[in-house]
Amino acid sequence: MATLSDVARKAVVSKMTVSRVINHPEQVSAELRQLVYKSMKELNYVPNSAAQALVHNRTQVIKLLILEEMDTTEPYYMNLLAGIAIELDQRHYSLQLVTRSSHTIGRCDGLIVTGMRETDYDHIISHLEQPLILFGENKKGYDYVDVDNKKGMQMVTEHILNHGCQKILFYGIEIDEPFMRSRIEGYEETMKMKQLLPQINLMKNSSHIAQFEAEKVLQKNHERIAFVCASDRLGIGVVHAAQRLGLNIPDDVMVTGFDGVFLDRIAQPKLTTIRQPIVEMGKTCAKLLLDKIDQDGMKQGNRIYKPELIIRNSTTT
Amino acid sequence: MATLSDVARKAVVSKMTVSRVINHPEQVSAELRQLVYKSMKELNYVPNSAAQALVHNRTQVIKLLILEEMDTTEPYYMNLLAGIAIELDQRHYSLQLVTRSSHTIGRCDGLIVTGMRETDYDHIISHLEQPLILFGENKKGYDYVDVDNKKGMQMVTEHILNHGCQKILFYGIEIDEPFMRSRIEGYEETMKMKQLLPQINLMKNSSHIAQFEAEKVLQKNHERIAFVCASDRLGIGVVHAAQRLGLNIPDDVMVTGFDGVFLDRIAQPKLTTIRQPIVEMGKTCAKLLLDKIDQDGMKQGNRIYKPELIIRNSTTT
DNA sequence: ATTATTTTTGTTAGCGGTAACAGAGCAATT
DNA sequence: AATTGCTCTGTTACCGCTAACAAAAATAAT
Incomplete structure (x- = not known):
């Protein structure tokens, strides 16, 4: 796997220039920028997220906390998960599933919480200091995604x-x-x-x-x-x-x-x-959460999806 | 979050001693070992996996590659996933979901592959150099987990x-x-x-x-x-x-x-x-894969679960 | 032409951990 | 007493990347 240094050597620039091309491209002259892009492509460079995580004091992990008994809603969650996963992958995050039985939440950059009950707010949620997005409406002022x-x-x-x-x-x-x-x-x-x-x-x-x-x-x-x-x-x-x-x-x-x-x-x-639209809603949960993380925990508000009436033979012929 | 250095300082030893207590406790004298354990507990120390990943040239990520259309088997996969997640969490790995549509597999330490069809061997699997475990029997000699x-x-x-x-x-x-x-x-x-x-x-x-x-x-x-x-x-x-x-x-x-x-x-x-027993099977997939990673890709063989007959009213009264 | 300012690039240090080597302390061997 | 070998602990360097600073180059102001 090619590293920053490999790219830098190939482009005959310093590591820092390469890093800048990735993170602040506007700070690099067009000429070098092109050179660097070329080298990255040729070496098939992919940043090492462990290294990035280390520098930024991040984990690049978000957790999905499922507080409901899973077999009550199985098929539902698979779709939610699919949506979340799509978004996380794109932004180089990975996922951990946590259920009520896991006793410790562990390290992560943020959480998506679903199946929350009133009593959980005190027990679970209020202790957490990471950014949160809830899947499902709530009146406590937490950011959430739900259908109307x-x-x-x-x-x-x-x-x-x-x-x-x-x-x-x-x-x-x-x-x-x-x-x-x-x-x-x-x-x-x-x-x-x-x-x-x-x-x-x-x-x-x-x-x-x-x-x-x-x-x-x-x-x-x-x-x-x-x-x-x-x-x-x-x-x-x-x-x-x-x-x-x-x-x-x-x-x-x-x-x-x-x-x-x-x-x-x-x-x-x-x-x-x-x-x-659960897959969409899952994507949105992840998107909101990652934005919230980038913005240092700033409130993101709610996203309420329009429901869709699907008419089938249980009401019409 | 406490770091190795914090623990070392508190126990008045070097970072290396603390690291040894974690990874090779037998190399440290009983006396210091206790001291270090105590400091770890007091500081609530949890190793930073990004740092570990970086030194070991690992990602601490494993991918679940779902090659089947998800809506054909939704409820099924949720259980598999639950099993996988339990095991991964314990061993400080995290998860990424990949479907056929994601065009690149990306970095990871290993993969669990499910819903594989004959034609996929050439197209997808044979290119990969990471350790693999398949969920579902196969005759190609890949390690797998399945029910009989x-x-x-x-x-x-x-x-x-x-x-x-x-x-x-x-x-x-x-x-x-x-x-x-x-x-x-x-x-x-x-x-x-x-x-x-x-x-x-x-x-x-x-x-x-x-x-x-x-x-x-x-x-x-x-x-x-x-x-x-x-x-x-x-x-x-x-x-x-x-x-x-x-x-x-x-x-x-x-x-x-x-x-x-x-x-x-x-x-x-x-x-x-x-x-x-899908949850169990999921756990086993993860366990085999992580062992395989630890053992540098060594073949792990297959795990075939005994099926269980559940008798209900569609055959008896 | 000289100095001040801005833009562009490079150097250094450090994120948290571990492998590899080095050194200290002590007992056993000669 | 000197040498050898062992066990235990510490030092150094580096994994890949980026922030902060420093230096160099280009541009503007005097």
């Missing part, structure tokens, strides 16, 4: 209303976190706007529980009914319930999910859902 | 036979790779042993395609029938097919999957499947 959860739920509820169904139940996850509150709000407001009674049922994020709950409802129901769910996983449960009872989707029962990652396409029929 | 695919398929086929079903179809993935050939073999051999006719149908790894195929079969079938599938995803498709035709699982139709990651539990009924 309220808007998403409004869109999907309206979609149901536009398809002539008035009896709409909300199936949500039993967890007191901002993202859930926003989704509930989106549903509630839309229903109230149309003078309809919101009916909210919160449960564990499990397809089997949703199925169980939905079967109870469907057994005694005889009108057209819709379930807007706060996750695709719950949506799948409702689909199963309808099928077990021999009901037709979407004619008797309409179902929608939320997330639009993987599970929505596994369902039969495929789920109408709100897609979150 | 043949054995797994034998187990699940026998399980069906033991439950009194003789008509067993195999649904596999249309891909000419060792893991698939082994799964086919496992099924074929078991069937032949019992003088039964193997029936193999290969298709894209999609639940909807499997559903389509299975519906065709089930429409004209009137005996008890079983589908052993080479993935949970295919298994889910078959479940959907049976349900659409109003057939009872497992009385009319038995279904099994393969992988046992996530999807098996989403199905209704849950799938009997062969579980791969």
